[in-house]
Amino acid sequence: MNALVYRGLLLFFKNKQAVIGSFIGALIMIILYVFLLDDSLVNSLSVLSHPKLVVDTWMLAGVIGISSASSTLGSVSLMIRDKERSVYTDFMISPISKSKIMLGYFFSTFLISLLVTSVVIIVAEIYIVTLSKGTLLSLPQFGLLFLVSLLTVFCSSAFMFFIASFFRRIDTFSTMTSIIGPLIGFLTGCYVPIGSLPETAQTVVQYFPLTSGVVLIRRILTENVFTAADKPAMDTIKEELGIVMNGQNDVLLPIAILILSSLLFLVLALWNVKRVEVKR
Template sequence: MSAMVKRNLKIYFRDKASVFFSMLSVIIIFALYILFIGDSVNSGLKFLPHPNRLMRAWMLASASITTSLGAYGVIISDRENKSIKDFYSSPVSRRQVAGGYIVTGFIISIIMSIFTLIFGEIYLGLAGGAVLDIETLLKLFAVIVLSAFASSAIASFIISFLKTNSSYSAASTIVGTLIGFLVGAYIPIGSLPDNVQWLVKYFPCAHSAVLYRQLLMKPAIKANFANQPASVLKEIREMFGIVFVYDGHTAPAWVSVAVLLVTGVVFYLLAVLVMTRKQNEI
């Protein structure tokens, strides 16, 4: 399986278009923030000493979790050009073939998320934001791995039903846009209708955003709310999805960790089951 993973990684990174489209949702979020969202939301935070720092950190946290689906283009190409039949006719088991694709997607998700974080940190530093310390960066790496585990599991399950590059492109566009809204990447969660907010709170990938925001926004929160009432900070934390509140109870970080772990295990098992039982790929 390791040889297949190496082969898939080489194919993916050799295709510059695949890498670009994997980052497209991140580029869109940055562009939307710089051109539209930033000024709109900042206008309501003028009472804070450094609202730009808060919003830039929020934007980076939202952008860091939208790169998973683009990691699975290799399997679609193999299906379309029938290369996958060669793997299924080899001595390698179908479960190992499916596992090779899934591990590839997981690794690519981690790599692209790290790249996004590095790019975002450079942007925050140049824009006057706080550069994160080593301890926070290590915690962020753990969140990246956990987030990639869950989001790439969901992506692998979706990909298991697609056969052509055209269907893959359409699904990537639709799912990428939908995820952007469901994790609060385009609009702060508190600005959404109540029923949509509940949908966001029960969407697994949104819990990745919560963990990212708690780490990335911590310096900005400290700089902005040192002299603000606790009630104002509570309202902002709920508005921007830094915490999720269920029936008046604020969910601790371990709840988000548990949701992501369970999501990853369930969807990876489902993806392997679907991939290994597709009779039309034998």
């Protein structure tokens, strides 16, 4: 299994297009923010003491969340390519158990996404401190941010791995990912503030597992940007921007949702692979 993980990492970072593609989701988010949302969001939050800083940190939290999902798309496609080239079949008829083979693909996807997301977190912090004139996160905040990002990446990897288990051709999967990528941005409230969505859409967003991770990332990044003068409007704005969901500031519940969802998607993916192999 370790050899498969190493192989996945090596092949991914050798493919420059795949590496660049992992940052596409974050780039789309930044372009959308700069050209479409920046001024309107800042103006709508004029009651705050530092509306630009709040919007910047909200946007960058979304970029981190999107990166954790979009970076898995390029790495998980290795399994589809192996299926198309019959390399996957060679692995499956080897003495290694099918579960270990699939976990090798999964953990290579997870590690690649974690590395990409870590780079985005560092860039986001540099942006907040240097350009937005915000404050650097404390060590405990960094620790919590890393834990939440790790769980979000794990959930994203398991979700994409489950989706990829249904495909055998890279062109079909590529078409699907071009839809899934932007869709996740909307389902996690990264492209548009959750409060501006219709009520039905808000309900869907709230129950989408990856939203829990993005909400926690937003909460950590924006923890230092609200001041005492903002308190009268703070709760409403946090609900509107998706920093708090359903008025709950609890951390354990979203973390539990991420862990349980990850395990569920991973188990379903392994089950689906075994089911397909048995049919063949």
